[in-house]
Amino acid sequence: MAVNYRELGLKVGLEIHQELATSHKLFCDCSPRLFREEPEYTFLRRLRPTQSEMGEVDPAALFEFQQGKTLLYEASRETDCLVEMDEEPPGPLNSEAVDICLVLALMMGSRPVDEIHVMRKTVIDGSNTTGFQRTCVISLGGEITVDGKRVTIEQICLEEDAARKTGESGVLMQYRIDRLGIPLIEISTAPVITSPEEAGSVALAIGRMLRVTGRVRRGLGTIRQDVNISIKEGALTEIKGVQQLDLVSKVVEYEVQRQRRLLDIREELRRRGLTKENLQEEFSDVTEVFSETKCQVIRSSMKKGGRVYALRLPHFAGLVGRELCPGRRLGTEMADRARFWGGVSGLFHTDELPSYGITAEEVAKLREAVGAGGDDAVVLVSSEPQKCRDALQAVLKRASEAVEGVPSETRGPNPDGTTHYMRPRPGAARMYPETDVVPVTVTPNRLEKVRRSLPEMPEEKLSRLITEFNLNRKLALQILDSDYLDLFEAISRETKVPPSLVAVTLTETLKSLEREGVKVEALTEENLREVFLSIDKGLLVKESVPDILTWLANNPEASALEAIKALRLELLSQEALWEIVRGKVKENEELAKRMGLRAVGTLMGAVMREVRGRARVEDVQGLVEKALKEMLGA
Numbered sequence: 001m002a003v004n005y006r007e008l009g010l011k012v013g014l015e016i017h018q019e020l021a022t023s024h025k026l027f028c029d030c031s032p033r034l035f036r037e038e039p040e041y042t043f044l045r046r047l048r049p050t051q052s053e054m055g056e057v058d059p060a061a062l063f064e065f066q067q068g069k070t071l072l073y074e075a076s077r078e079t080d081c082l083v084e085m086d087e088e089p090p091g092p093l094n095s096e097a098v099d100i101c102l103v104l105a106l107m108m109g110s111r112p113v114d115e116i117h118v119m120r121k122t123v124i125d126g127s128n129t130t131g132f133q134r135t136c137v138i139s140l141g142g143e144i145t146v147d148g149k150r151v152t153i154e155q156i157c158l159e160e161d162a163a164r165k166t167g168e169s170g171v172l173m174q175y176r177i178d179r180l181g182i183p184l185i186e187i188s189t190a191p192v193i194t195s196p197e198e199a200g201s202v203a204l205a206i207g208r209m210l211r212v213t214g215r216v217r218r219g220l221g222t223i224r225q226d227v228n229i230s231i232k233e234g235a236l237t238e239i240k241g242v243q244q245l246d247l248v249s250k251v252v253e254y255e256v257q258r259q260r261r262l263l264d265i266r267e268e269l270r271r272r273g274l275t276k277e278n279l280q281e282e283f284s285d286v287t288e289v290f291s292e293t294k295c296q297v298i299r300s301s302m303k304k305g306g307r308v309y310a311l312r313l314p315h316f317a318g319l320v321g322r323e324l325c326p327g328r329r330l331g332t333e334m335a336d337r338a339r340f341w342g343g344v345s346g347l348f349h350t351d352e353l354p355s356y357g358i359t360a361e362e363v364a365k366l367r368e369a370v371g372a373g374g375d376d377a378v379v380l381v382s383s384e385p386q387k388c389r390d391a392l393q394a395v396l397k398r399a400s401e402a403v404e405g406v407p408s409e410t411r412g413p414n415p416d417g418t419t420h421y422m423r424p425r426p427g428a429a430r431m432y433p434e435t436d437v438v439p440v441t442v443t444p445n446r447l448e449k450v451r452r453s454l455p456e457m458p459e460e461k462l463s464r465l466i467t468e469f470n471l472n473r474k475l476a477l478q479i480l481d482s483d484y485l486d487l488f489e490a491i492s493r494e495t496k497v498p499p500s501l502v503a504v505t506l507t508e509t510l511k512s513l514e515r516e517g518v519k520v521e522a523l524t525e526e527n528l529r530e531v532f533l534s535i536d537k538g539l540l541v542k543e544s545v546p547d548i549l550t551w552l553a554n555n556p557e558a559s560a561l562e563a564i565k566a567l568r569l570e571l572l573s574q575e576a577l578w579e580i581v582r583g584k585v586k587e588n589e590e591l592a593k594r595m596g597l598r599a600v601g602t603l604m605g606a607v608m609r610e611v612r613g614r615a616r617v618e619d620v621q622g623l624v625e626k627a628l629k630e631m632l633g634a
């Protein structure tokens with residue numbers, strides 16, 4: 001059934017974040033790369049709830065602080081210094097990064113500010129050692145045209161990227177600060193996008209503009225989208241950190257579906273006569289009901305001294321278990337909240353029971369214990385009493401929001417495009433000036449210089465890929481949307497390898513290797529370049545490329561020549577090949593005499609089985625024909 005998004009009043013705004021490829025970080029000289037090795041040093045900090053100037057504290061941050069959350073930061077000497085550790089003030093703003101942002105601003109008709117002022121934006125999750133993120137506005141306004149529609153750009157900002165989370169256990173949160181301080185451009189559109197498909201196209205179009213500059217970092221996680229979505233009567237939901245461009249439209253589609261189903265649930269609750277006042281804070285200890293239970297989750301919790309608590313949700317029968325998105329129910333949303341605010345591992349609700357080892361008799365006793373009627377649902381959790389009460393408190397809050405409709409939340413994406421609860425939406429971004437960084441004037445001179453060196457626009461680039469390299473449109477688009485656009489052009493110019501082979505290898509071959517589990521992100525540009533140089537020099541046949549790349553992905557420090565040696569894929573000399581061909585033809589003398597020249601195909605197959613990867617097909621064919629003619633005396 002087609003959804004009429006216009007009628008639903010869908011509004012989507014995108015914030016695209018892309019790491020820039022600069023020689024050093026935004027406020028220091030550290031190398032902007034991520035390290036895979038063990039950290040050279042670590043340090044501990046307490047999470048502080050940061051206050052706005054108005055004195056309000058973010059409830060989620062305060063809650064985490066009260067839990068005694070501690071941060072373990074991991075660092076290395078090459079990627080981190082005292083600036084990232086917040087032991088030294090930041091250095092001047094990286095002018096290389098500013099120039100890249102100015103390039104994008106001019107490409108999108110966005111008006112650069114006269115003076116760039118670095119600001120501090122409160123960050124509450126520990127991903128910045130300072131408790132804030134440094135950000136500055138580079139330009140305002142602008143637009144891009146996507147499929148004939150003008151999409152307004154609100155602003156372009158330059159920010160420092162945050163530390164990346166590497167683990168969490170109990171109260172300890174682990175962050176690696178190598179990513180902290182890597183320059184990040186943020187391009188925000190106005191909320192003018194009106195369908196999931198359009199959201200995907202706009203994200204793709206902005207991604208292309210970023211890539212044609214040739215100045216952005218590549219690989220998973222270097223581009224991240226925040227998607228802001230609302231529908232009429234729904235609420236603004238912010239979905240943070242979508243990493244794949246092709247997931248954006250799915251995320252929008254599912255969010256609209258989720259909000260619509262939540263509105264349906266609201267209508268049903270109202271029809272059943274529920275008001276928020278009916279939702280009572282009555283948490284019952286029902287441990288007795290489960291004293292003999294076969295439910296593994298409850299048993300193991302009770303073994304550790306846990307109790308079972310239940311909450312009656314009047315008129316919610318059938319609604320807690322109602323699906324909002326594939327595999328996600330209202331009950332899932334309640335469980336997300338219970339985990340976040342109560343630290344429990346999950347919950348059970350009567351819409352899904354009896355199941356999980358909980359029997360019908362236990363459900364009946366449970367209903368009786370909390371006085372639940374047939375129209376009511378019951379939610380239960382098992383843990384230490386305080387956690388149970390915190391968890392059920394959060395469930396009650398989520399239930400009361402269901403009476404209102406859609407809660408305003410910050411959510412995170414799941415790999416399939418559905419989303420999960422992250423935290424309540426913070427108030428408007430709290431910003432104050434960063435007094436440690438001197439403002440930067442954007443002179444007309446500087447702008448003129450940037451204007452003279454603007455890259456081709458994506459459309460021009462696409463046409464040129466088609467004409468200059470003779471690619472078909474589909475392949476040209478694939479290479480335009482890949483991380484290897486520049487590498488493709490460089491290799492196609494410096495070798496005689498057919499550009500279509502280069503393009504297919506850099507897109508389809510790498511993708512299919514990745515699907516097979518090969519760590520293609522480990523391959524360096526040097527690895528890839530050498531492979532094509534080897535083909536160019538006649539050291540390697542194209543059929544061997546997937547094997548060579550697979551080997552190199554496991555040995556990225558090695559050279560293509562070493563890969564060829566290790567895999568015994570060196571090309572045979574013409575003499576050696578001739579000996580093999582002649583031998584095979586002789587072996588099949590009877591067949592050859594019987595079929596004459598028609599035996600070429602069969603004989604080639606026999607030879608290729610022996611020399612695959614070590615000889616070109618054309619060469620084998622020529623030699624087989626020659627040997628056959630010799631034998632037949634033709």
Ligand SMILES: [Zn+2]
Binds near residue numbers: 029030079080082
């Ligand atoms: Zn540094």
